[in-house]
Amino acid sequence: MKVEIRKFGEILTSRPAGREAGLTIKAYFKPEPGDRIELDFSGILAIGPSWLDEVLTILHGEYGKDRVVCIPSENASVVESLKIIETQRSE
Amino acid sequence: MKTNTRSQIIKIIEKKGKIRPSELREALNLTAQAIHYHLRGLSKQGIVEAKGSVPFTQYALAGVPDFEAVSSWVNARTLAQSPESLVCETRERLTARLPHLKPFVRNGLPENLLPLVISTAGEIGNNSFDHNLGQWQDVPGCWFESQVTGGHLWICIADRGQGIFQSLVKVHPDLVNDQVAIEAAFETIISGRAPEKRGNGLKFVKKTLSTTPGGGLACISGTGRVYYGEQGERCIALLDKHFTKVRGTITLMIWRLK
Numbered sequence: 377m378k379v380e381i382r383k384f385g386e387i388l389t390s391r392p393a394g395r396e397a398g399l400t401i402k403a404y405f406k407p408e409p410g411d412r413i414e415l416d417f418s419g420i421l422a423i424g425p426s427w428l429d430e431v432l433t434i435l436h437g438e439y440g441k442d443r444v445v446c447i448p449s450e451n452a453s454v455v456e457s458l459k460i461i462e463t464q465r466s467e
Numbered sequence: 468m469k470t471n472t473r474s475q476i477i478k479i480i481e482k483k484g485k486i487r488p489s490e491l492r493e494a495l496n497l498t499a500q501a502i503h504y505h506l507r508g509l510s511k512q513g514i515v516e517a518k519g520s521v522p523f524t525q526y527a528l529a530g531v532p533d534f535e536a537v538s539s540w541v542n543a544r545t546l547a548q549s550p551e552s553l554v555c556e557t558r559e560r561l562t563a564r565l566p567h568l569k570p571f572v573r574n575g576l577p578e579n580l581l582p583l584v585i586s587t588a589g590e591i592g593n594n595s596f597d598h599n600l601g602q603w604q605d606v607p608g609c610w611f612e613s614q615v616t617g618g619h620l621w622i623c624i625a626d627r628g629q630g631i632f633q634s635l636v637k638v639h640p641d642l643v644n645d646q647v648a649i650e651a652a653f654e655t656i657i658s659g660r661a662p663e664k665r666g667n668g669l670k671f672v673k674k675t676l677s678t679t680p681g682g683g684l685a686c687i688s689g690t691g692r693v694y695y696g697e698q699g700e701r702c703i704a705l706l707d708k709h710f711t712k713v714r715g716t717i718t719l720m721i722w723r724l725k
Contacts, residue, residue, distance in 0.1 A: 386566070387562070387565050387566060387585055387589065389562070389565065389585070389586055389589025389590060389592075389593055390558060390562065390589070390593045390596075391593065391597060391665070392558070393562075421566075421569075421581070421582060421585065422565075422581070422582040422583075422584075422585035422586045422589065423582070423586060424586040424587075424589045424590045424593075424668065424671070425586075425590070425667045425668060425671045426590060426593060426597075426665075426667070426668050429665075429667060451582050452579060452580070452582050452583050453582035453583055453585070453586040454582075456583065456586075456671060456674070456675060457586070457671065460667045460670055460671045460674065461667060463667075463670075464656050464666070464667045464670075467656055
């Protein structure tokens with residue numbers, strides 16, 4: 377199941393907004409058992425690690441890390457946010 | 468004679484930060500035509516630049532952002548209100564102001580950097596609210612100012628909050644002073660809101676500005692100060708000139724334009 381992140385806004389930086397987005401995805405996007413949640417970042421302008429961290433924390437808690445996939449993006453803010461979150465979680 | 472007058476003009480501008488031509492005329496006892504002649508010459512040489520539009524034009528040294536307004540706001544002992552055009556009193560106002568960075572692409576900001584410019588500004592600005600709600604010294608919110616000068620985009624974000632040390636020491640009592648706290652905030656995964664799993668925003672900002680050619684960042688909180696990136700030293704030198712001890716936090720970021 378694909379989630380179009382741009383539908384949450386063009387600029388996504390704050391934790392409260394990220395938490396709200398994560399809870400919304402959890403409530404309204406119901407993947408079939410075994411189906412993956414794919415986050416599609418195309419069309420967004422800028423994202424921050426705080427916003428993304430909140431979303432991923434909620435989705436990983438609900439579906440497990442393996443079922444949540446971030447579709448590769450060329451947007452530098454997506455790439456760098458994902459890197460810093462990965463680093464934080466591996467420490 | 469020409470060189471001497473121009474040196475005097477530069478010295479006056481260095482001292483005052485920025486000045487109107489009429490003030491220079493009085494200070495140097497020259498005609499308006501003579502002052503404008505010299506200012507045009509200095510502008511052509513790239514030494515000074517005009518700011519604001521006629522009839523409110525002022526001249527400042529080229530390539531140096533204007534910190535007059537933010538230093539008055541940050542350094543004031545107490546404040547009853549803030550200038551609405553430069554201070555985001557709520558997180559919603561900050562969110563609404565971030566898209567205002569988009570037009571800097573027309574000033575030469577590389578398009579591929581725009582997402583990073585916005586996300587780093589968003590991280591720093593949101594930190595003001597994340598760590599200071601209910602803790603403001605007086606007025607709430609963050610100063611959010613962007614300026615283009617000398618081929619660079621400068622973004623200055625400040626708050627009159629509790630400062631990084633006070634924010635962190637409650638959950639990390641091992642942090643002994645402002646300097647240790649500010650370094651920990653930018654260089655380790657740490658948050659004043661533990662046990663909430665936070666603390667990646669400043670590392671993101673530091674890494675981004677450190678690895679972007681022509682980028683730089685400096686931050687002062689209390690007596691703690693850090694700087695990173697190719698132009699970090701330049702940023703901290705400018706902040707040091709206007710701020711010694713900051714009760715809240717001030718951050719200056721610089722991006723090179725094309």
